[in-house]
Amino acid sequence: MIWDLHCHLSGVDGRTVDERIAQLMEIADRMGVDRLVFSMGWPWSQDPGPDDFRKQNDQVIQALSHWQHRAVGLAYLNPKHAEESLAELDRVVRDGPLVGVKLWVAERCSAESLDAIIRKAAGLKALIFQHTWYKTGGNYPGESTPDDLALLAKRHPDVPLICGHSGGNWERGIRAIRDCPNVYVETAGFDPTAGMVELAVRELGDERVLYGSDIGGRSFASQLAKVTGAEITEPARRRILGENLRNLLKPILTAKGMRL
Amino acid sequence: MIDVNVHLSRWPFRRLPLDDTAKLVQRLKSLGVTSAWAGSYDAILHREPSSVNARLAEDCTAHGDGLLEPVGSLHLGMPGWEEDLRRCREQHKMRIVRLYPNYHGYTLDAPAVGELLSRAIERKLVVQIVAKLEDERTQHPLVTVPPVELEPLKDWLTKRPLARVVLLNALGLVRGEALSKWAAAGQVWFETAMLEGVAGIGVALKHLPADRLLVGTHAPFFAPEAGPLKLKESDLGEALRRQIAEDNAVKVLDWS
Numbered sequence: 001m002i003w004d005l006h007c008h009l010s011g012v013d014g015r016t017v018d019e020r021i022a023q024l025m026e027i028a029d030r031m032g033v034d035r036l037v038f039s040m041g042w043p044w045s046q047d048p049g050p051d052d053f054r055k056q057n058d059q060v061i062q063a064l065s066h067w068q069h070r071a072v073g074l075a076y077l078n079p080k081h082a083e084e085s086l087a088e089l090d091r092v093v094r095d096g097p098l099v100g101v102k103l104w105v106a107e108r109c110s111a112e113s114l115d116a117i118i119r120k121a122a123g124l125k126a127l128i129f130q131h132t133w134y135k136t137g138g139n140y141p142g143e144s145t146p147d148d149l150a151l152l153a154k155r156h157p158d159v160p161l162i163c164g165h166s167g168g169n170w171e172r173g174i175r176a177i178r179d180c181p182n183v184y185v186e187t188a189g190f191d192p193t194a195g196m197v198e199l200a201v202r203e204l205g206d207e208r209v210l211y212g213s214d215i216g217g218r219s220f221a222s223q224l225a226k227v228t229g230a231e232i233t234e235p236a237r238r239r240i241l242g243e244n245l246r247n248l249l250k251p252i253l254t255a256k257g258m259r260l
Numbered sequence: 261m262i263d264v265n266v267h268l269s270r271w272p273f274r275r276l277p278l279d280d281t282a283k284l285v286q287r288l289k290s291l292g293v294t295s296a297w298a299g300s301y302d303a304i305l306h307r308e309p310s311s312v313n314a315r316l317a318e319d320c321t322a323h324g325d326g327l328l329e330p331v332g333s334l335h336l337g338m339p340g341w342e343e344d345l346r347r348c349r350e351q352h353k354m355r356i357v358r359l360y361p362n363y364h365g366y367t368l369d370a371p372a373v374g375e376l377l378s379r380a381i382e383r384k385l386v387v388q389i390v391a392k393l394e395d396e397r398t399q400h401p402l403v404t405v406p407p408v409e410l411e412p413l414k415d416w417l418t419k420r421p422l423a424r425v426v427l428l429n430a431l432g433l434v435r436g437e438a439l440s441k442w443a444a445a446g447q448v449w450f451e452t453a454m455l456e457g458v459a460g461i462g463v464a465l466k467h468l469p470a471d472r473l474l475v476g477t478h479a480p481f482f483a484p485e486a487g488p489l490k491l492k493e494s495d496l497g498e499a500l501r502r503q504i505a506e507d508n509a510v511k512v513l514d515w516s
Binding site: 011012024026027030031133135136137168169171190191192193194195198215216217218219220221222224225226228229230231 | 274275276277278394395396397398399400401404454455456457458459460479480481482483484485486489490492493495
């Protein structure tokens with residue numbers, strides 16, 4: 001059972017969202033990926049205004065409309081527009097089909113402007129995914145590091161949070177969130193550097209590691225290889241490839257009556 | 261499957277799960293690799309390439325189990341690289357040499373590159389050029405190395421049409437229409453290690469002739485499982501899959 005936490009509709013052939021997701025599902029079938037979690041539409045916007053993130057969320061909702069048995073979606077929000085983000089949570093998660101939140105690079109996640117979003121999302125049992133990187137050469141101004149996420153996690157110790165990309169420079173990223181038991185690392189979106197999954201399992205435990213790909217910019221192949229090639233136990237591999245994510249999504253999928 | 265992009269010894273910045281030669285060979289075999297073109301990480305920063313090449317040849321013989329094709333490294337900024345080239349061919353019986361221009365501090369318009377290509381043709385040697393080794397965003401902050409500027413190589417390929425050049429870790433730097441221009445420039449091949457994007461091989465083949473694509477894994481720095489998985493991700497069919505996975509690499513080494 002493979003559940004992919006990190007999928008996009010950009011970087012894929014197809015004029016419409018329906019064409020794109022259909023093509024992605026064919027490829028997912030070849031790779032044995034059962035369930036996909038989508039976020040953001042296109043074109044990408046690093047600092048979207050409310051109209052833009054609503055439009056992108058509508059693209060995701062449209063994509064999911066024929067694939068609800070295999071795919072779920074996260075709401076793209078911008079903490080700089082806190083009130084509109086909270087309203088969007090109501091629109092697409094509370095009253096709509098989406099099951100979580102995607103936060104990218106508009107604002108660093110240590111900012112207090114995130115607190116209301118986190119509290120509301122937690123109340124809805126929504127999955128919360130935060131992009132993080134430590135880029136040699138420097139991050140975007142609003143781009144979070146795992147240090148930022150650790151600060152946020154300590155303010156919300158009972159809310160599960162996902163550390164996207166494990167910070168890219170994963171040796172440092174894993175350390176930064178190690179003492180935040182509510183933070184999970186994901187494997188997506190950096191080169192298939194060997195040893196990442198082994199280190200994450202050793203330092204965090206396999207229950208805090210989640211597989212994701214970051215398609216279409218990345219391949220399923222390179223990202224799956226990190227997990228399938230890792231020197232870990234088979235039960236740990238199963239948890240990372242799907243069981244952990246399924247467990248995280250279980251409360252909201254159950255609450256919404258969606259297929260688990 | 262023939263893996264044209266492998267290194268032995270130790271990555272300078274991290275111990276890797278497969279940086280023991282025997283263990284790497286065993287893993288590659290388990291993935292269906294029948295031959296792996298192996299250079300040495302020592303060549304990146306060590307100052308004495310001939311010692312690196314001698315150790316590599318010894319390691320391939322002692323632990324290669326018939327799988328490893330040794331690839332000698334040349335530092336074209338060093339005096340006496342011509343003697344290193346001779347030793348690679350005559351002493352170690354190598355058929356491939358590898359360059360790291362960005363780590364060794366020269367550019368591809370250097371006259372030595374043209375000289376090397378001439379000598380490689382005379383000696384029937386394939387030349388591999390490593391375009392990059394690591395994503396710039398994850399490099400050690402004290403050792404940041406930009407990718408190789410590949411464009412000047414086209415001029416040499418035109419002037420040395422018999423030269424055979426394999427670009428390693430270059431897909432990502434070169435994509436789309438540019439691939440067909442490279443294919444037209446001369447005898448140049450790309451490999452899959454840093455090819456990204458969903459069903460990336462299929463996408464690359466829209467512009468790159470299928471006989472110019474090889475499989476590389478960049479193991480052990482990268483998980484070698486990505487190589488066979490990339491072949492699976494694109495809908496290639498068996499004949500095309502076999503051509504990319506094996507037949508092309510056999511032809512690259514066949515000078516008859």
